[in-house]
Amino acid sequence: MVGSDRTNMKVELCGITLDNPIIPASGTFGFGREFAELYDINILGTFSFKGTTGKNRFGNPTPRIAECTEGMINSVGLENPGVDGVINEELPEISKMFNKSVMANVSGFSLEEYVEVAGRLALQKQVGWIELNISCPNVHRGGMAFGTDPKEAARVTGAVKKALEAQSSDGGNKPLIVKLSPNVTDISEIAVACEIAGADGLTLINTVQGMRIDLKTGRPVIANKIGGFSGPAILPIALGMVYRTYEKVKIPIVGCGGVSCPEDVLEMMMAGATGVQVGAANLVNPWICQEIIEALPSQMKKYGIENLRDIIGGAH
Amino acid sequence: MVGSDRTNMKVELCGITLDNPIIPASGTFGFGREFAELYDINILGTFSFKGTTGKNRFGNPTPRIAECTEGMINSVGLENPGVDGVINEELPEISKMFNKSVMANVSGFSLEEYVEVAGRLALQKQVGWIELNISCPNVHRGGMAFGTDPKEAARVTGAVKKALEAQSSDGGNKPLIVKLSPNVTDISEIAVACEIAGADGLTLINTVQGMRIDLKTGRPVIANKIGGFSGPAILPIALGMVYRTYEKVKIPIVGCGGVSCPEDVLEMMMAGATGVQVGAANLVNPWICQEIIEALPSQMKKYGIENLRDIIGGAH
């Protein structure tokens, strides 16, 4: 989409051109339905749908949500209809309201689950990218997240990549974006491991571990005690991680974490992001992505930016 | 200090009784002087003075400060008068305005520096605790922080502990509190390593890595690019880390990160903190610690707390 005054917001993410870099983040946009009732979601670059697992899941017990200063904690626990539900019910619905490629967010609790879900979703026509969420606990490794150990991260990335490549002839070799957890000593180390293992792109960052305590009950607010912290409060953390990782990898980075206004988008891109995801902000202001897309051209003009893609990594 | 209505705020930290758990955090209270002009700092539990190194240091280039949503980034780089300056100039000044034990925050870039500075400060009469800041980059190990590797953390803790024990007969065996960095995959693992190596207590957490970009210049705001993020925004991160670590160690924890009101103090204690540090909030409201100490009794009453120490770890 070319904005007013010759500003150009197009960016290219793993071979697919986005009209603009704005991408609602997985888990904060459902499968698009609630938002398509509010605005034409075709204005988006794309969107990442709710993390999908092999079987349908109810997720964690409630309360799953806690409030924080300029942010929130969630512990939804990957409630989703399962890969069958997504393929049979959600994707047909998505195709009615969205005419672009969609990003399929994939979760799993074993390597096999990741491979199966990613493989099946990649065969779906509307799926443009597989976004592999490796922040999930690995049931075969004592619950440690796949995404906290470079070797495990590389193993799951490599296995999924191989499966996708194997379906090349069926059009199922979609670009593989690996979404990393910030709860690690050195995210760029995990990033490099994923790149070497075949990732075509990276999303940084997933939620930061956090908790709140309810003073009235003296207990953690969230039933699961600790959850994932996100929202404007975490922007500086995400910016730092995108910046550091950009210096270590050649594949494109999708920046995510705390973005809630067009200025944040510009900062994220200057730090090194090609695409920019908006998460928790959608929950508080469901029109936020539309507002950001509409306001971006004037912000670009203000800072003398003609082509948005020119600023990617510009702060280095 | 016994508050109104029989509320009792006393806590015990490594054998020393604090009138209340409130402790201004290192680096946000200088050596107390600026605050002693504003209120009687003897109302504090104690305070932790600016991180002290072997030699005096100018620190990092400016700009060293960036603003964030509900927080800030600093990259002061341990500007301090050096251990001689602290012993000869600062501690004599402190003794004039503060009649309690003070917490000596110690930094270093090599094991030897930590041992020397901690040892010398521990011999000072007014020093009650050594607070070992192990977030500093280790010059002998490629700049990786001592605090990001359990083995290195244990090594520096053990060496300092041994040095302190060796000066027992001179009264220099002060309790050793190790202050941990949150920028790790599993802070409780580092905590356990420090406990085994002889730490008498832990402070959690130091600043979180973060950055901001100045859209007008397109460059990082901070001269050093990435800095340490703190302030109310990071409270949920600190709470989660204190909570998880409390389940793994027996030594007391000093909670730190994002505390800016009496409710935050209660949450931090319920998560598992014995003492509670207040950092960035001092910079914006220099009377904040006084206000918190004055407001604590009424908050305790509101939540039916008679003895503050009774709530330590209560959320578990």
Add this chain to the structure above:
Amino acid sequence: MKNRKAEIISNRQIAENTYEMILSHDGTELKPGQFINIKLEGFFLRRPISICDWDEKTITIIYKTVGRGTEAMKRYVSGGSIDILLPLGNGYDVSDERIGQKPIVVGGGAGVPPMFGLCRELVARGSKPLVVLGFRSSKEMFYIEKFRELGLEVAVATEDGSYGVKGFVTDVLSDSECTSFFTCGPEGMLKAMDSTMGRGISGWFSFEERMGCGFGACMGCSCETRYGSKRICKEGPVLEREEIIW
């Protein structure tokens, strides 16, 4: 769903820790049991509050001050405005035939407000529900007269016996002659209602859950039912008796 900057027409205390706020309304169709989600300055998440009553030009809500958000809300002054999302949730379907001739409407504490709009709608359809309200004490009591002004019989239970019957709503009501019931209040009360009312009687329960979005996007508020997982904010907050897993 809409986003509106509603004008605050009034905001006044009506009982201990209980406030009534009247907001301007643009006439959007509402149902009893639906709620609005309020953005308060300085708080990240919105606060869900039931619609108590409404007409073409106003919406009335009643809220208890239980935390920092509602404490801040009580200081909002008339003339100002407030950012709301509405209408949210399924609400009660007053045209449901199972309601029958003699519904009972049972509200407890912060669960009383949505029952007022429900009663007004039921009355408008020619029904005369029996109203049973529970409060902790007479100091926290509100809207009794308002319910009576609808022409309804109102029984009250207070935990401390300072008004009406001492005890809980379940100590006041009997299911002997009712055809259905509606209830909203603390979870303990909802469970007690389920145990008290005869198995065959249709019932509608209104639930609360901590919410991320309030409009179905985040899965923060899910609840397992006999018909699968439901979002309290979207397929709820009103659930039918037979689907609830206690």
Add this chain to the structure above:
Amino acid sequence: MKNRKAEIISNRQIAENTYEMILSHDGTELKPGQFINIKLEGFFLRRPISICDWDEKTITIIYKTVGRGTEAMKRYVSGGSIDILLPLGNGYDVSDERIGQKPIVVGGGAGVPPMFGLCRELVARGSKPLVVLGFRSSKEMFYIEKFRELGLEVAVATEDGSYGVKGFVTDVLSDSECTSFFTCGPEGMLKAMDSTMGRGISGWFSFEERMGCGFGACMGCSCETRYGSKRICKEGPVLEREEIIW
């Protein structure tokens, strides 16, 4: 240092992107070149702004809108209040003998405001400084008449030549007959001042730095000088010429 909720007496635009705010004052003693640190709703860190002028009952500040904080500040209305810390910094010592009979006062852009209070104080002590002010263009010019009303000669340079001499302050002034100088403005201007003025002439420079606290607690604003590290907020913002390391 004090913390005050100062009343906003007025807040008006006086030039392009330039606003003057007058605040109530409690009479606390102030020095020219000192600053206040302002807490704005919704921003974590305070904003340091120089004291432009003051009397027993008021403080005047002048600020440029350069970012989100100052953009928000321009929308503050008279009658409201604002949370400030003051007085901060060392300020200028107008009793210093080295000032001599013919000081020059040089201000550029957002560095002009503190020069006004300085001039007023110098005049009060019987001195008649020559004033040189630099602006980007006449649109951003302010307070020229105010300086003249002090009875002072004012030379102006604008970068685009839209008023006064086209160029920089250093194109206007000559050190031929001055005994000392004071300067505040962008770093480039400060450096140019140092190069332009004869070596033996005493000078006082006012610096800016991003600040954490503004009162000496955080070491966020340090600057290496010939006499060691100094905090711009405490031992500054005014540094003496001979101590500055360029």
